[in-house]
Amino acid sequence: MKHTEKLNDIYKHFDKDVHLLFGYTPTCGTCKVSERMLDIANQVTQLPINKSDLNFYPEFCKTYEILSVPVLFIMKKDKIMQRIYAFQSVPYLVENIQKVIDDKNLS
DSSP: OOSSSSGGGGGTTTSSSSSEEEEETTOOHHHHHHHHHHHHHHHHHOOEEEEEEEGOHHHHHTTTTTTTTEEEEEEETTTEEEEOOOOOOHHHHHHHHHHHEEEEEOO
């Protein structure tokens, strides 16, 4: 995992219709497993994704009320459509991401 080096980079996909923001910390074992699951799920959905080490973004964590890691935000531009803390399975991730994509297509 590579952390985003500038705070502005954490917002780099906020202009995209639908995108993913994955927050982790490097010492979190669950984060490593979750990242792999997310990578597999995103092979299906093919969305822009930003992976950020949240140790470097305390203000972002406070603003978005992040309770723990790993965390996945499924976003439309700068709005959080869904927040996932428990990455139950790859199909679970694909299903939840796809719901937001399908909702976008209906709008």
